């Protein structure tokens with residue numbers, strides 16, 4: 001399908017897991033009513049975002065209330081559902097994991113955040129996901145009606161190599177559930193998505209939770225960016241559905257008009273320096 005309607009659900013997340021699931025199910029249904037056939041939730045949508053919460057809210061995949069809700073919602077609404085992320089427990093290890101569900105309610109992809117969010121900006125924000133989480137080690141794509149879609153999570157947006165590999169693998173859309181904060185969000189969130197989109201000539205979705213009052217405060221501003229680097233739609237800070245009609249012909253046109261992929265001097269890049 002070359003043209004489809006997408007919906008990014010900027011969910012208000014609280015400390016009550018079941019309320020988060022109920023609220024998410026409700027928004028998914030609203031997105032379906034708007035005609036969306038690809039729907040995406042934010043990072044850490046079943047729990048507050050913070051290392052002290054990950055173990056408590058972690059579930060195994062695909063057995064647990066969060067997967068049950070996602071599978072049911074995908075099936076009942078007959079949509080492809082990118083289930084944001086939630087903390088996953090597997091063999092006593094914890095991951096920040098994104099699941100994807102098809103319209104039959106089947107799990108079709110699972111991506112574990114590859115670059116953990118470990119930063120230290122004195123007086124502003126210090127965060128160390130690696131205190132409790134393990135990184136994933138695999139790139140993951142899924143097929144959405146003939147379109148290859150690549151997955152990343154939040155801090156992964158900063159690593160252009162990952163996005164480039166997805167482009168090389170044939171992706172036309174990259175989806176990043178993410179929860180940027182009040183320090184990095186205002187300057188980096190939009191810019192990083194536009195950069196990944198422009199560099200790789202593909203669509204980028206960034207889905208944030210809505211702004212909360214305390215703890216880790218999410219920037220919001222869920223965003224759809226096109227292969228020209230243009231922001232097609234962007235939320236403010238509160239809970240809302242960001243809806244956008246995606247025309248994949250735009251990808252093909254930009255790639256043809258500015259054919260940078262065929263013009264890359266990999267003969268030089270690959271010999272000058274090995275990382």
Ligand SMILES: O=C(O)CCC(=O)C(=O)O
Nearest residue numbers: 117154155179180181184
């Ligand atoms: O890179 C950033 O500034 C924010 C990243 C983040 O919040 C995350 O990875 O969850």
